[in-house]
Amino acid sequence: MSKVTVIGAGNVGATCANVLAMRKVASEVVLIDIKEGLSEGKMLDIYQTSTLCGFDTAVKGVTNDYAATAGSDVVVITSGVPRKPGMTREELIGVNAGIVKTVMGEAMKHSPGAVFVIVSNPMDTMTYLALKSSGLPAARVFGMGGQLDSSRFRCYLAKALGASMNDIDGMVIGGHGDTTMIPLIDKAAWNGVPVAQFAPKETLQKVVADTMVGGATLTGLLGTSAWYAPGAAAASVVEAIIGDQKKLIPSCVALNGEYGQKDICIGVPAVIGRGGVERIVEIELTADEKAKFEASADAVRKTNAVLKEIGAL
Ligand code: APR
Numbered sequence: 495m496s497k498v499t500v501i502g503a504g505n506v507g508a509t510c511a512n513v514l515a516m517r518k519v520a521s522e523v524v525l526i527d528i529k530e531g532l533s534e535g536k537m538l539d540i541y542q543t544s545t546l547c548g549f550d551t552a553v554k555g556v557t558n559d560y561a562a563t564a565g566s567d568v569v570v571i572t573s574g575v576p577r578k579p580g581m582t583r584e585e586l587i588g589v590n591a592g593i594v595k596t597v598m599g600e601a602m603k604h605s606p607g608a609v610f611v612i613v614s615n616p617m618d619t620m621t622y623l624a625l626k627s628s629g630l631p632a633a634r635v636f637g638m639g640g641q642l643d644s645s646r647f648r649c650y651l652a653k654a655l656g657a658s659m660n661d662i663d664g665m666v667i668g669g670h671g672d673t674t675m676i677p678l679i680d681k682a683a684w685n686g687v688p689v690a691q692f693a694p695k696e697t698l699q700k701v702v703a704d705t706m707v708g709g710a711t712l713t714g715l716l717g718t719s720a721w722y723a724p725g726a727a728a729a730s731v732v733e734a735i736i737g738d739q740k741k742l743i744p745s746c747v748a749l750n751g752e753y754g755q756k757d758i759c760i761g762v763p764a765v766i767g768r769g770g771v772e773r774i775v776e777i778e779l780t781a782d783e784k785a786k787f788e789a790s791a792d793a794v795r796k797t798n799a800v801l802k803e804i805g806a807l
Contacts (some may be wrong), residue, residue: 509725
């Protein structure tokens with residue numbers, strides 16, 4: 495028996511709940527939102543796909559009723575305001591900080607043993623806020639961003655190489671922002687063979703550039719931020735936790751000296767299992783990657799500083 499709560503029944507949260515149900519990740523999935531009827535409607539709709547998709551996951555939607563979330567093994571936080579075209583993730587900070595703190599506090603009361611996965615943007619800063627304000631152990635509060643960015647990276651790489659997406663290995667570390675993420679192109683591989691053997695430098699540089707604006711490209715097309723890949727990426731992280739999969743997933747985790755950083759949550763490879771962040775893996779970075787990581791951490795710190803300025807921490 496396993497139970498997952500998804501907070502925020504918007505595009506990302508509902509997609510995450512849908513993927514969780516369809517992939518039978520948990521026996522029970524609860525979706526909760528502040529907007530009257532939204533979660534109930536979306537979960538009823540998802541429930542009515544169960545005979546079509548062949549799952550019997552118990553799905554429930556509630557409006558602000560945290561008692562229904564009690565005893566969750568994993569809580570995914572997607573509540574907030576999505577990024578609009580031209581709006582930076584950083585501009586979202588004031589609104590989303592209040593929301594994340596409130597819902598985190600409510601969810602913790604009912605599921606004190608849960609692992610919390612933060613999706614709301616600006617994700618690195620919201621994760622830092624959730625961790626600091628909750629007082630929970632760092633292993634049980636982390637952010638999902640690297641999984642999404644890495645999936646986009648692998649897709650762009652596969653296209654450029656004419657390869658199967660599932661044959662491509664690649665990670666994106668650093669902050670979860672257009673300018674802060676670091677697609678590790680020198681470490682990417684096609685079934686273990688470095689991608690540099692298959693494509694010229696310019697092609698690979700374009701893959702990196704496309705990955706970095708992957709989210710913004712979709713925001714431009716859709717008029718709001720994307721949801722299929724973000725929702726599925728969050729669900730895959732939940733699956734790694736519930737299934738105790740020990741997957742190496744670039745995740746936004748609290749660093750305490752690793753990668754030369756302290757007092758920050760930022761994307762690095764981490765082993766994700768039933769305990770949440772079970773191990774932070776320090777991979778060897780090139781001088782260029784190191785410099786980029788430091789710049790990324792500086793940028794994330796600047797956004798985190800806003801939390802103090804607005805009195806959220
Ligand atoms: N409690 C519960 N739900 C809330 C609260 C709250 N206090 N405040 C807002 N919400 C809900 C909204 O009612 C809305 O249904 O959060 C949901 C957000 O959904 P969308 O606006 O559709 O946003 P979405 O595209 O799902 O993105 C959610 O994930 O990727 C990030 O940048 C994105 O921060 C954003 C988050």
